[in-house]
Every structure is written in structure tokens, then in C-alpha cells.
Amino acid sequence: MIEKGTYEAIVAHARKDHPDEACGVVIGPEGSDRAERFVPMLNAAMSPTYYQFDDEDWKRLYNEMWDRDEEAVVIYHSHTATEAYPSRTDIDRAQEPNAHYVLVSTRGGAHSQTYDGPVEFRSYRIIGGVVTEEEVRVVGSYEETEGED
Amino acid sequence: MAIELRVPTILRTYTGGAKAVNGDGATLAEFIDNVNGTHAGLKERIVEGEPEELRRFVNVYVNDEDVRFTGGLKTEVKDGDIVVVLPAVAGG
Numbered sequence: 447m448i449e450k451g452t453y454e455a456i457v458a459h460a461r462k463d464h465p466d467e468a469c470g471v472v473i474g475p476e477g478s479d480r481a482e483r484f485v486p487m488l489n490a491a492m493s494p495t496y497y498q499f500d501d502e503d504w505k506r507l508y509n510e511m512w513d514r515d516e517e518a519v520v521i522y523h524s525h526t527a528t529e530a531y532p533s534r535t536d537i538d539r540a541q542e543p544n545a546h547y548v549l550v551s552t553r554g555g556a557h558s559q560t561y562d563g564p565v566e567f568r569s570y571r572i573i574g575g576v577v578t579e580e581e582v583r584v585v586g587s588y589e590e591t592e593g594e595d
Numbered sequence: 596m597a598i599e600l601r602v603p604t605i606l607r608t609y610t611g612g613a614k615a616v617n618g619d620g621a622t623l624a625e626f627i628d629n630v631n632g633t634h635a636g637l638k639e640r641i642v643e644g645e646p647e648e649l650r651r652f653v654n655v656y657v658n659d660e661d662v663r664f665t666g667g668l669k670t671e672v673k674d675g676d677i678v679v680v681l682p683a684v685a686g687g
Contacts, residue, residue, distance in 0.1 A: 469684070491685075498685035501654060501661065508681055509659070512601065521684060535687030539652060541605050542682070 447583045447591065448472075448481055448520070448548075448569075455484045457565055460524035460550040463489065464561040467497040468550075472520035473511060480588055481519040481546070489523075496535070497523045520569075522548035527556040530566035532577050540572035546580065547572050596674035600630050602637075603682050609636045623657065624668040626678065641680055642668065652683045 452472055459468045469489050472481035485507060490500040511517060521542060525533070530551035532540070540547060547570045555561025571578045585591050597617035602610050610616050616634060620626030624647070631638035643650050647668060655662045656679040662670045672678065 471684075487684075496685070496687050498683060501683070504684060505654070505656060505659070505661075505679070505681060508679070517604065518684075523686060533687040535685075539683070539685045541603070541652070542684070544604050 447585055447588070449587055450584050452481055452484050452520075453567065453584050455486075456520075456522050456548065456550060457567065459486045460552050460565060461561055463524065464552045464555055465494045465526045465559060466492055467494060467524050467526060469497040469499060469521075469523035471507070471518040472522070473507075473516045474519040476515050476517045479519060482588075483516075494526050518542060518545050520548050521545045522550065524550045524552055526552050526561075528553055530568040532570055532572060537572055537575055537577060543571075543573045546570070548582075598626055598672050598674060598676045598678060600626075601677065601679045603680050605682060606637060606640055606680065609634045609640070619674075620672060622668065623655070623662060623670045623672055623678070626672050627668070652685065654681045654683055655679070656681065 459470060467489055470486040473483040473485060474480040488500040488503055489497045491498045530549035549568050551566040552561045554563040567582060569580050569582045571580060597619060600616050600618060602614055602616060616630055618626050618630035620629045627638050627641055641650060641653060649655055649667060657670055657672055657676055
């Protein structure tokens, strides 16, 4: 479950960085599973086929999350020429068992330098090399869903 | 006093869920051996190879300094230091 504003911010980031891969996190209180704070990250690889959070930026953010008892609820990145499914590298490198790994594909623009068209937006758990897709539900806000199962 | 290890989520299975554990040592290598003595299995997720080196895609910081620039496993540590193990976030 993800809020509409966050969903749109992730898609906008993927479109903006196309044809390079975009990446970032959405942070929330530890154990809450609420993706509340959207933080786009610099792709230190600046590559159309690879992403890596900038080490210094990631460390700074990690310190901040530690002090605030937060965690990365969502880790997102884009694929700019292939489907929104974790690549072998994505699976090998996944080291956050609590995170929802969101993949956005802008492959509709695989042959252009900009892209404003439709995207695929999918989410997975990646734990110990095992990929499990999960349904993405976009809601206006978490508050409006309170009381639901 | 002791040296604090901040444990990333993925390694908390080795610490009974604890976010941080304490240990001792004069160097990072000694400290990792020491905490591995009380939390077996941690070490092999942080270092690899012979001679031992820090694993790729795992960054280690002593008081916010990336140890790759301060002598790696030979980095000196002391009481009150904070050692952070932070998995890199990367993929294709």
C-alpha cells in the first residue's frame, strides 16, 4: 500500500532520470510498514543499466534514520529498457529483508533520451535470493485506510 | 565502556534481533572477532577471503569514517567508538 503522492514522486523521478536508472527510498517508522518520507537518491553509477546509492549520501541518511528509529520501507529504482522485474543483479545485491523493492519501467522510451509515457510500477520482496511479487495498492493517504484489515 | 556495533537489519538474525551489540578490540579485525565470539556468524557476513578483507557491497564506518580510507580491517578502534556496518544499495 502506497500513498498517491509518493507513487507519483517515484514515477516522476524515473521519468526525469530516463534513460539512466533512477533510485531512492521511502522511509517510515521502524516496523510500521508505512512509506512516509520520499527521498530520491543520486545514482552514483549514472548508468542506464546499473544503480548504486551514493555511499556518502546513504551513510548520512542511515545515521538520520537510526537517530529517528526509521527504516527504508521502500527501495525503488527504474529499468529504462527492460520490464519492471528484478534483474539477476538486483536479486544478488538485495540486502534489505524488510524493504519493498519497487521497480518502475520506462522502457516505452527505451530508444529516446526523454520519456513522458506510461510506466510499469511493481513491487517485490527479495529475501535470500527469492523474489516474491506483491500487489501494489495506491491510496490517497494512509489515514483514510485506517480501520481496514 | 565498550565499542558499539550497529547491526544492519539483514544481520540481526545473528544478534537475536538486537540493533546494536558491544565488543572490544584494538583494531577493527579484533573487534569483529570479538563480537563474532558472542554472535557467531556475524564475521563471515562482513569479511571474506584469505587474507581477510571486507566484503564488497558492505561498507564499514568507524565514527562515520569509511574504513576503506583508514586502513581497512587494521583501522584502530577504542572504547566509545561506533562501528556501523551498512550494506550498499545497488542493482541493475
